[in-house]
Amino acid sequence: MIAGPGQRTGPxxxxxxxxxAAAVVFLLAPxxxxxxxxxxxxxYLSFPPPGLSLRWYRRFLGAAGWRRSLAVSAQVASLTTxxxxxxxxxxxxxxxxxxxxxxxxxxAFLISPMIVPTIITAMGLYFFFARLRMTGxxxxxxxxxxxxxxxxxxxxxxxxxQGFDRRLELAAWSLGASRLLALRRITxxxxxxxxxxxxxxxxxxxxxxxxxxxxxxxxxAQTLTxxxxxxxxxxxxxxxxxxxxFLIAVTSTVLAASSLLRRPRGAA
Amino acid sequence: xxxxxxxxxxxxxxxxxxxxxxxxxxxxxxxxxxxALAALFVYPxxxxxxxxxxxxxxxxxxxxHVFRTPVYLTVIWLTFRTAAVVTAICLVIGYPLAYVLxxxxxxxxxxxxxxxxxxxxxxxxxxxxxxxxxxGRNGIVNQYLMDLHLVRAPLALLYNPSxxxxxxxxxxxPFMVLTxxxxxxxxxxxxxxxxxxLGASPAQAFRRVYLPLSxxxxxxxxLLVFILSLGFFITPALMGGPPDVMIAMLIEREVELTLNWSxxxxxxxxxxxxxxxGYAVYHRVVRLGQLFxxxx
Numbered sequence: 001m002i003a004g005p006g007q008r009t010g011p012x013x014x015x016x017x018x019x020x021a022a023a024v025v026f027l028l029a030p031x032x033x034x035x036x037x038x039x040x041x042x043x044y045l046s047f048p049p050p051g052l053s054l055r056w057y058r059r060f061l062g063a064a065g066w067r068r069s070l071a072v073s074a075q076v077a078s079l080t081t082x083x084x085x086x087x088x089x090x091x092x093x094x095x096x097x098x099x100x101x102x103x104x105x106x107x108a109f110l111i112s113p114m115i116v117p118t119i120i121t122a123m124g125l126y127f128f129f130a131r132l133r134m135t136g137x138x139x140x141x142x143x144x145x146x147x148x149x150x151x152x153x154x155x156x157x158x159x160x161x162q163g164f165d166r167r168l169e170l171a172a173w174s175l176g177a178s179r180l181l182a183l184r185r186i187t188x189x190x191x192x193x194x195x196x197x198x199x200x201x202x203x204x205x206x207x208x209x210x211x212x213x214x215x216x217x218x219x220x221a222q223t224l225t226x227x228x229x230x231x232x233x234x235x236x237x238x239x240x241x242x243x244x245x246f247l248i249a250v251t252s253t254v255l256a257a258s259s260l261l262r263r264p265r266g267a268a
Numbered sequence: 269x270x271x272x273x274x275x276x277x278x279x280x281x282x283x284x285x286x287x288x289x290x291x292x293x294x295x296x297x298x299x300x301x302x303x304a305l306a307a308l309f310v311y312p313x314x315x316x317x318x319x320x321x322x323x324x325x326x327x328x329x330x331x332x333h334v335f336r337t338p339v340y341l342t343v344i345w346l347t348f349r350t351a352a353v354v355t356a357i358c359l360v361i362g363y364p365l366a367y368v369l370x371x372x373x374x375x376x377x378x379x380x381x382x383x384x385x386x387x388x389x390x391x392x393x394x395x396x397x398x399x400x401x402x403x404g405r406n407g408i409v410n411q412y413l414m415d416l417h418l419v420r421a422p423l424a425l426l427y428n429p430s431x432x433x434x435x436x437x438x439x440x441x442p443f444m445v446l447t448x449x450x451x452x453x454x455x456x457x458x459x460x461x462x463x464x465x466l467g468a469s470p471a472q473a474f475r476r477v478y479l480p481l482s483x484x485x486x487x488x489x490x491l492l493v494f495i496l497s498l499g500f501f502i503t504p505a506l507m508g509g510p511p512d513v514m515i516a517m518l519i520e521r522e523v524e525l526t527l528n529w530s531x532x533x534x535x536x537x538x539x540x541x542x543x544x545x546g547y548a549v550y551h552r553v554v555r556l557g558q559l560f561x562x563x564x
Contacts, residue, residue, distance in 0.1 A: 010470050019364035024380070026361065027387050027441065030398035033408065037401065045401050047408045083304075091301035098294035110301060113309055115547050117499025119516040120536045123523055124312025127319070147309045150301060208391035210502060215523070225393050232397060232506055241401070244394040251390045255382075 031248060038241035045238055056242035066227065066243070072138065072217075073207055073224040079142035080149050080206035085199045087146070088153030095154070096161040107158070111151035118211045121147060126215040136218025144216055145206035152205055153198040160194025193261040200254045207250060313540075320533035330534035340518070344538075347514045350429070350504070351497035354436045358444040358493050359486065361437070366448035366485070371457065388442035396503045399435045400426060403507075431507040439503055440496055444489040451485030488550065495546035499539060515539050 033047055038056055040049030060066050095107055113121060125144045126135065134140040168190065172182035188195075210225040217226050224243065231237050320330055334340045369380045387395060402408050403425035410422040425431055455478065463473035501516035508514075515535060522532035 012470050012474065016364040016367060019361065020368040023361045023365040023441070023445075024383050026438070027383055030395065030402060030438065031387055031390060034394070034398045034401065037408075044406070045408065046411060087301040087304055090297040094294040094297035098291070098298075100291060100294065106298065106302075110305065113305070115495075115543065116309075116313070117501075117516060117539060117543055119499060119501045119519055120313070120316065120540055121309065123519060123532065123536055124316050125308065126523065127315050127529065128308070128312040143308055146304065150305065154301075204389060208389075208394075210391070210393050225391060228393055228397065229502075232393075232400070240397055244397055247391050247394050252386065255385065255389060 034241055035245045035248060037238075038245040040238070040241075043238075045241070056239050059239040060242040060246070063239075066224075066239075069222050069224045069227040072221045075138050076141045076145060076213070076223060077203045077206040079138065080145040081199050081203045083142065083146040084149035084153045084202040084205075085195065088150050088198065088202075089157055089195060091150075092154050092157035092161055096158055097166070107154070110154045113147045114151045118148065118209075122211040122215040125212060129216060135216050136221055137216075138221055141213050141216050141221070141223070142206070144212040145209060148209060148212070149202035149205040152201050156198040156201060157191075157194055160191050160198075164191055197258040197261045200258050204251060204254045208247065316533045316536050319530055320537045323530055330530050331538075333531060334534055334538065340535075343513050343515060343518050346512070347498055350432060350436070350512075350514060351494050353433055354440060354497050355490050355494045357433065357437045358441050359490055362441055362444035362448055362489065363482075363486070366445045366452055369445065369449045370452035370455070384442045384445050387438070388446070392439055392502050393506075395439055396435050396506050399431075399438060400506060403431055403434065426507060427509040429508070429512055431509075432504045432512050435503040435507040436497060436500055439500075440493045443492050443496065447489035447492055448482065448485040451488070452482055455481045491546060491550040495543055495550065498542055498546070 037045055037047055037049055039052050039054065040046070041051035041053035041055065042049055061070075091110055095103060095110075122144070125140075125147075129135045129137075129140045129144075132140075164187070169182050169186050172186045173179070177185070208225065210223075210229055213223040213226045214229060217223060222230070224247070228240055228243055231240060321328065365380070365384075369377055369384070372380060400407070404410070405422050405424070405426070407426070409425060410419075413419045413423065425434070459481070460473050460477055463477045464470075468476065499516050500514060501520060504512060504514045505517050505520070508517075516539065519532050519535045519539070522528045522535065
């Protein structure tokens with residue numbers, strides 16, 4: 001597979017393939033095992049499970065506490081998606097099309113939250129919102145996650161817009177369309193897949209994130225990740241396998257949807 | 269813009285005005301994002317910086333406290349050591365996988381990218397929990413080892429440094445593989461073939477041709493994993509034992525338990541400076557953001 005023409009399959013190649021295969025197992029096994037174990041019928045965690053059942057999913061979705069956390073996570077992530085996508089789309093439009101000095105610096109600034117350890121961002125936001133007496137609110141958590149999701153949106157949309165043929169918009173102008181009309185009827189429909197994909201990743205960034213809600217959530221509004229964290233500090237509860245599988249399913253859905261969105265469109 | 273070139277000279281002031289309007293329009297588009305980051309990111313970071321040097325008056329006592337207390341120096345040392353070990357293991361496991369990924373046929377390469385990217389985008393707390401299930405005292409790995417009579421008593425794989433290293437390696441391996449693969453994809457395979465046809469053994473061709481060409485990927489991936497390791501919190505907090513404290517965990521404890529916000533701020537500034545120094549070096553090797561643009 002990797003041996004080029006005229007290359008023998010020597011011991012080196014075999015060693016490389018063996019380590020690569022081991023790495024694949026290392027990457028996949030934990031995720032796969034958690035999903036399989038989540039359907040276990042046993043009281044303890046063993047693999048393979050002695051029998052299959054949905055009991056851990058019933059424990060997860062049947063408990064009022066977990067359901068409330070799911071709702072909190074969904075609200076925080078939805079708000080984050082709206083904030084980050086609208087701010088990021090506007091900024092990406094200006095960044096890709098604009099001709100002003102310091103563009104590189106502005107781009108670097110917009111993605112800079114990626115390089116600061118999240119624990120520091122979370123702590124800064126905690127001090128900030130504590131003074132505003134906003135800790136424990138869904139809005140505060142969503143605003144915090146917007147900081148983390150904005151770089152993701154800007155990177156995806158800057159790449160999308162770079163691939164967009166600007167002449168289509170210029171053609172609309174020359175045919176008498178106003179700036180706004182051309183944006184609405186030509187540009188936005190054409191970049192819609194990119195925008196949707198950016199929105200999905202913004203949602204995922206928030207839905208999966210623990211540290212900001214860990215600092216900002218109160219007793220009442222706990223996200224799914226905070227609830228998992230709290231229960232892991234106490235014991236290894238098999239219900240978490242069901243919660244984890246649910247989160248893995250959300251990730252897989254987002255990845256699958258965004259790869260479908262990126263596929264070049266046929267007849268459309 | 270090409271249209272400007274075609275405009276007659278008399279219309280130039282109008283064109284310049286349109287140009288200026290356009291620039292104001294772009295600023296208006298940028299402003300919401302810039303203001304949001306200024307309020308929710310820059311201002312809180314400045315707040316941490318201020319808190320670290322100011323209580324009732326300006327002071328450096330919190331920094332002095334960090335550097336004069338052996339326990340905290342130990343934590344910093346442990347953080348660096350863990351980061352170095354995790355980086356080395358990620359490189360050893362990640363290099364062969366990235367090599368295979370870069371040279372595989374398109375269909376196989378796509379499959380391997382999915383294998384790397386699925387864990388990459390899975391919540392860190394889920395990935396950490398998966399390893400806790402595997403490595404616990406009655407965990408799945410120990411169940412197998414006992415069933416196969418390889419060990420008499422369950423091995424201590426969790427709540428100690430090895431648990432931290434396994435968990436962090438798992439979380440950070442995709443960063444290493446994606447960085448390496450993006451560099452390796454740009455290496456022309458015919459260069460290695462040329463070395464072979466000139467009589468080099470596979471080992472020689474690798475060491476003298478492929479390895480040097482992949483060096484930017486090694487440097488970029490290693491730096492990235494090392495920097496990210498320094499700020500790690502979730503995995504070491506859940507998979508480490510009581511003595512396995514890293515800087516980020518110390519920060520969280522000072523904020524949540526001891527409520528010593530000034531001291532926590534000084535620690536955060538130290539962590540931030542270390543991280544930024546790392547990225548300054550990284551920036552020379554791999555352009556920031558390249559990782560995401562290529563794969564997400």
